[in-house]
Amino acid sequence: MTADTYTYQEGFGNHFTSEAIKDSLPKGQNTPQNCPFNLYAEQLSGSAFSAPRTHNQRSWLYRIRPSVVHSPFEPAKTSQDLVSKFDDNCIVTPTQIRWSPFDLPSNKEQVNFVQGIKTLAGAGDPACRSGLAVHIYTANTDMNKSAFYNSDGDYLIVPQKGALDITTEFGPMLVSPNEICVIQRGIRFSVDLPEKEARGYILEVYNGHFELPDLGPIGSNGLANPRDFQTPTATFKEESNVAWEIVSKFNGRLFKAQQNHTPFDVVAWHGNYAPYKYNLAKFCVINSVSFDHIDPSIFTVLTAKSDSAHYPVADFVIFPPRWAVTENTFRPPYFHRNCMSEFMGLIAGDYDGKSDGFLPGGGSLHSIMTPHGPDANVFKMASKSELKPLLMGKNTQSFMFETYYMLSITPWGIKTCGKVQEDYWKVWSTLENTFSPPVEK
Template identity: 25%
Template sequence: MYYYTLGRIPPKRHTQFRQDDGSLFHEEVMGIHGFAGIQSILYHRRPPTRVRQIELVERIEIPYEEQGPLRHRAFRAAAVPPGGDPVSGRVPLMGNHQVLISVVRPTEAMGYHYRFAHGDEVIFVHDGSGVLESQFGLLRYRPGDYLVLPTGVLWRLLPDDGVEQRMLVIEAMGHVTPPERYLNRYGQFLEHSPYCERDLRPPEELRTYDEEGDFEVRVKARGGISRLRYDHHPLDVVGWDGHLWPYAFNVADFEPITGRVHQPPPVHQTFAGPGFVVCSFVPRLFDYHPQAIPAPYNHSNVDSDEVLYYVEGDFMSRKGVERGSFTVHPNGIPHGPHPGTYEASIGKDRTDELAVMIDTFHPLRITTHALALEDPAYAYSWLESAPAAT
């Protein structure tokens, strides 16, 4: 991301920066790709290394189903029950060695701070509002926000009281960035990109905690969750600067790219991750060629699995798919618009659909959690005589 700073920092890095009592602040360099990627420098009141107790609290085994016949699938994830906090309440639905896709409907606050050590997380806020708290500061979130949490960020969500929360969670085994084609060689967004720096919301306020006591941090790494107990509040940062920080991007700020004829899914791309992309299908005007067919053509994902998460509105090429549902179209089988939607799209001038698409370049596996949510009729919903997914 672009350069940003909050709080107090010295005029030159790696030099003396003293507290009111004359002691030094403790500098922390946080960066990716060794020392060859973007980084930020944070200044703590106490060393961020002062851990007094460490224990493994949970082994994580994702319960994937045994592979059955290849088919298109739909899952009514709106029925996932509420419970837990934004981390403990996650229900993993599908994944592979590069990405894990979950939903969560948290009802509890996080009494600890959390770090995902393997890569970046993207949390799409379907419903709900509150505050993202991290060592970089406070950032309010609202429906439609993508919260992008780089690895190394120590965070927790503080949901607003009495507000229902529903979130889509993407855990990447690596880094999530804007697509390279949106950026110039200096990292600035180009004029043709569907969003730019002005649309990214950095932390708004740096809150420094100068407290001693017992403070819990949980770290997910290497197949488990470890609990680290600190003798001081870990969010004791007085200032920071750099290019690595958590941010929010609201899907309403994604400017759709349209054309005279139907545009392919890459025009909707929002982020790139290791072995996957994230796209945003947003309300937009339809194609304007006089003979245009706005609905998408039939196509085969010969190199990828396609996941669609339905957020709001009526998706122009689908029937019977409700809010909060997923469809999964694996590579190896063509897919396309449902019967009647292709012809019915002709003459329409806009769509109000809102959906998040995740395309993976290695096959996804479905978890046993998802099986109870599955619509078994979906694979046959392209037959004229068969009912649509209900």
């Protein structure tokens, strides 16, 4: 399929209406005694029924068979390094950590999207609806007649290598590198690989949902525009007597069930609880046009709020191509210690805060109150460079998962993956004492 094959509806958080067959949505009510074309009505709730209207998320699906038609779930036999509870088996360290690009599966093994998810770090417990997890995915084969849904939280998926052809109950989405998608809790989906291999990052939040950040003094424009988010339109399949496997992630464990029909048989749907995608190239960058380096919060694409107004569960932040024009200013990221944990990944190109070692497909973690900043080479060059207008980050895209949780690292992330750069700390080791106080006369 080409990109032109996919159809979307524009807007973030809208109440959408979508029909693959005209008049397949009931008129005037959600659950008539008999739905059009003898479809089944099924509600998918993303919030408590009694949640305030502004936060109430749900959709109605009108499908050929209800999703309840499947065999009992059984534990999946897997050696997968998938972690949702971060206990004493994980590693706790304040040390700065950087990973080289994570390996793609070898040609000797067939690994689909779900099988290729490995947990890198996280905090909390999905059973208590508190916390988040950072995952890496690598894959080299399609999810043939297999669908997946996550009972634990919402997935924000960031492709780094290879497009993802995602079929969801709401319709298909093609998500390429430099795009992201969000697939919320409970939504069934399947992933094919048009380019035969893929690698990327996943941010999973256990509590709340992603939303656009408040703009405050910025005003009504800037950052990510709601109209640039795209939600799939209804596109159904009608398959009977065809074996499908349904994989569920439930309380940190994988389960499997069988059914003899496709899970993607939704003929029509309406609501505001639906997956969506966004092209990062459409982000409208806000920055200083006078002096000083502005905080990275101005690059926030999406946020998942906590119960506290002061600390988000997670922010998704990008560092896209942009003009630097500040005067008398150290332009790269400043040295800092943060009350938030910062996981960074690189989709393409180079990151302006590091001169080498931070590569596409790799990552870094700077934990709460652990000092970090530009490496020695970047600091020296930026301290002496001519401050003329400069287009920064051309053909590059880096991002950050920022959270107020203290992240633990999984055994896979610290040892098994074999990608930790043990000498990362040395990038700052040559920062010299250049202090030059005035000489008393």
